[in-house]
Amino acid sequence: MILARILPAGVVGLILFFLAFPIVVVAIVSFSSATYLTFPPPAFGLRWYEAYFSNPDWLKPTWVSIWVACAVVVLATFLGTLAALGIARLPKAMRVVAAGLILSPLIVPGIVVAIGIYYAYSRYGLVGTPIAMVLAHTCLAVPFVVTSVTASLSGIDPRLEQAALSLGATPGATFFQVTLPLIQPGVLVGALFAFITSFDELIVALFISGTGAVTLPRRMWDDLRFQIDPTIAAVSTLTIVLTAALMGAAHLLRKRAERNRMATSSAAA
Amino acid sequence: MISAGTNGADIGRGASVTLSDLEKTYDRASAAPKDVDRVSLDIRSGEFLTMLGPSGSGKTTTLMMIAGFETPTAGDIAIDGKSVVAMPPYRRNIGMVFQNYALFPHLTVEENVGFPLKQRGVPKPERARLVAEALELVHLPGYGARYPRQLSGGQQQRVAVARAVVFKPRLLLMDEPLGALDKQLRENLQLEMRRLHADLGITFIYVTHDQEEALTMSDRIAVMNDGKVAQVGTPEDLYDRPENRFVAGFIGESNFLPAVVRGVENDVVIAECDGAVIRALCPGRPASGEKVTLTTRPERLRFADSAWIGEQMPQNCLSVTVTEAVFAGERCRYMLQAGDGTSIVLKEPSSAAIRRRAVGERAEIAWSVADTILV
Numbered sequence: 001m002i003l004a005r006i007l008p009a010g011v012v013g014l015i016l017f018f019l020a021f022p023i024v025v026v027a028i029v030s031f032s033s034a035t036y037l038t039f040p041p042p043a044f045g046l047r048w049y050e051a052y053f054s055n056p057d058w059l060k061p062t063w064v065s066i067w068v069a070c071a072v073v074v075l076a077t078f079l080g081t082l083a084a085l086g087i088a089r090l091p092k093a094m095r096v097v098a099a100g101l102i103l104s105p106l107i108v109p110g111i112v113v114a115i116g117i118y119y120a121y122s123r124y125g126l127v128g129t130p131i132a133m134v135l136a137h138t139c140l141a142v143p144f145v146v147t148s149v150t151a152s153l154s155g156i157d158p159r160l161e162q163a164a165l166s167l168g169a170t171p172g173a174t175f176f177q178v179t180l181p182l183i184q185p186g187v188l189v190g191a192l193f194a195f196i197t198s199f200d201e202l203i204v205a206l207f208i209s210g211t212g213a214v215t216l217p218r219r220m221w222d223d224l225r226f227q228i229d230p231t232i233a234a235v236s237t238l239t240i241v242l243t244a245a246l247m248g249a250a251h252l253l254r255k256r257a258e259r260n261r262m263a264t265s266s267a268a269a
Numbered sequence: 270m271i272s273a274g275t276n277g278a279d280i281g282r283g284a285s286v287t288l289s290d291l292e293k294t295y296d297r298a299s300a301a302p303k304d305v306d307r308v309s310l311d312i313r314s315g316e317f318l319t320m321l322g323p324s325g326s327g328k329t330t331t332l333m334m335i336a337g338f339e340t341p342t343a344g345d346i347a348i349d350g351k352s353v354v355a356m357p358p359y360r361r362n363i364g365m366v367f368q369n370y371a372l373f374p375h376l377t378v379e380e381n382v383g384f385p386l387k388q389r390g391v392p393k394p395e396r397a398r399l400v401a402e403a404l405e406l407v408h409l410p411g412y413g414a415r416y417p418r419q420l421s422g423g424q425q426q427r428v429a430v431a432r433a434v435v436f437k438p439r440l441l442l443m444d445e446p447l448g449a450l451d452k453q454l455r456e457n458l459q460l461e462m463r464r465l466h467a468d469l470g471i472t473f474i475y476v477t478h479d480q481e482e483a484l485t486m487s488d489r490i491a492v493m494n495d496g497k498v499a500q501v502g503t504p505e506d507l508y509d510r511p512e513n514r515f516v517a518g519f520i521g522e523s524n525f526l527p528a529v530v531r532g533v534e535n536d537v538v539i540a541e542c543d544g545a546v547i548r549a550l551c552p553g554r555p556a557s558g559e560k561v562t563l564t565t566r567p568e569r570l571r572f573a574d575s576a577w578i579g580e581q582m583p584q585n586c587l588s589v590t591v592t593e594a595v596f597a598g599e600r601c602r603y604m605l606q607a608g609d610g611t612s613i614v615l616k617e618p619s620s621a622a623i624r625r626r627a628v629g630e631r632a633e634i635a636w637s638v639a640d641t642i643l644v
Contacts, residue, residue, distance in 0.1 A: 157371060159367045159368070159369070159371040160371050160373060162336075162365075162367070162371070163367055163371035163373075164373075165338070165357075165359045166336055166338075166358055166359070166361075166363060166364070166365040166433075166442075167359075167365075167384050167385035167388060167432065167433075167436070168360075168385050168388040168389055168436065169359055169384070169385075169388045170359055170388075171359075173388060181375045182374070182375060
């Protein structure tokens with residue numbers, strides 16, 4: 001009896017441990033005092049964080065990544081929200097085709113997308129520029145925004161827009177005073193995912209970042225190949241913390257949107 | 270457009286609405302029946318008109334065309350004599366209460382009710398005054414700061430009404446506004462709707478599938494079926510003088526007796542039914558020998574040997590056998606069978622003084638010619 005209860009819990013625990021172990025190791029190593037990557041570390045210290053924050057070879061790619069990600073957030077959120085609104089108004093058969101096309105960067109293998117982008121951009125001399133990174137990452141981020149905005153649009157009662165129109169609101173006023181506030185959580189979640197998508201992206205960066213637009217993941221990749229020291233553990237830990245914080249924010253936003261939706265649909269019951 | 274006070278007693282505060290040969294077909298390619306098929310209605314200023322029908326009868330589609338959310342395939346909609354077909358919904362100045370209310374979940378009650386005023390550029394202090402007045406009208410003063418999710422279904426319904434009338438429209442459309450509420454609350458709100466209609470004096474067009482709701486509240490009812498208007502009339506018209514079998518069957522309960530016409534005397538048809546001569550009211554003049562259906566209400570039939578039956582009215586009589594007897598408290602319900610196999614329902618007010626019939630018993634039933642209609 002007791003075994004039957006403990007066994008599933010044990011299995012789940014093992015799976016979680018298996019998933020989290022690499023992250024935990026990296027985090028522990030980042031606080032190491034040793035000059036080489038070793039586990040367990042002989043003693044603890046913050047020297048590798050110091051090394052990161054004082055080395056322009058690390059800080060510059062970090063800024064590039066942040067700027068690219070922010071530009072991607074603006075572009076992808078704007079385009080993705082408009083696309084989601086447009087798709088929702090298409091006839092059903094066309095909606096499936098349009099959604100499929102927009103989601104294709106998620107379905108096509110990353111390496112294929114990267115090669116395609118590389119060939120296309122090199123024709124226009126874009127390779128190695130931050131603009132190329134922004135455009136390429138926007139293509140990858142738009143599907144996340146569309147998915148998230150479409151989900152919040154589908155939760156809106158279409159009669160709310162009709163109600164606004166019947167009360168004398170023009171289509172423009174209806175959008176800004178009713179539709180946009182209601183899909184706002186979905187838009188914000190999409191924006192967060194757009195940031196993470198760009199900030200963590202490596203494959204496309206390997207092909208098109210060149211020497212002029214080296215992003216943080218690209219810098220980490222180079223570091224691993226050529227000189228490996230515990231700085232990379234510190235950088236990884238910081239990246240994990242930032243990504244986890246953004247995911248947490250996205251989750252909270254979703255929860256809030258869900259609560260609102262339940263409140264309105266309870267009126268129907 | 271926004272006038273001060275609700276008591277301005279001007280004549281014709283309500284808009285008149287004219288639907289002429291209104292048609293709507295969603296699927297033009299196929300030969301499928303039209304969703305709304307040549308609907309013509311004259312809705313008078315200040316009238317409470319209900320469109321009643323089963324789902325798919327075209328009543329909501331007709332309402333959506335009046336509101337401007339659907340474009341008619343053919344025909345015309347005129348409000349106060351002016352065609353509005355080409356006018357977008359936000360210019361029509363029509364109040365509308367939606368099924369499930371469609372309150373804006375991200376706005377407070379006050380902001381919801383103030384929404385139409387904001388769109389019309391009413392300055393803030395004036396807006397606050399009108400919102401308070403509208404909430405007063407629906408008995409919800411002091412609820413302004415709450416969000417819709419903090420209100421019960423009935424309260425949300427009232428807010429929706431306040432929002433739809435705060436800008437003083439001359440026409441209010443309602444799409445099954447009580448459908449989501451429980452029976453008790455629905456009955457209270459039906460009375461409230463009538464009071465509101467009397468207070469505001471504007472034209473109401475109300476859509477429902479609930480015949481009791483329609484009979485209680487409306488000045489006139491348009492019964493819809495398969496996209497067409499089956500009959501328009503006062504609740505009494507529809508109940509006492511149904512013009513066709515659909516209306517007779519849809520509103521209340523009806524018995525249908527197959528009969529053959531034997532002659533016409535003034536506006537009374539003489540027909541033969543199961544060997545008995547039955548007289549029925551009929552506006553038309555059916556030919557002798559024509560096969561017809563006569564209809565009559567179960568509560569208007571009596572057992573002929575009951576002592577208190579009125580002798581002054583001409584009576585129809587029929588011999589039947591009792592096949593089922595159910596005591597239902599305030600009334601007894603009998604299933605009867607005529608000689609030709611036709612089933613007939615008879616409802617008798619229950620009284621300890623009236624002898625109850627047993628199953629298998631033979632009996633004579635009688636009813637007034639005035640309660641017999643040829644459909």
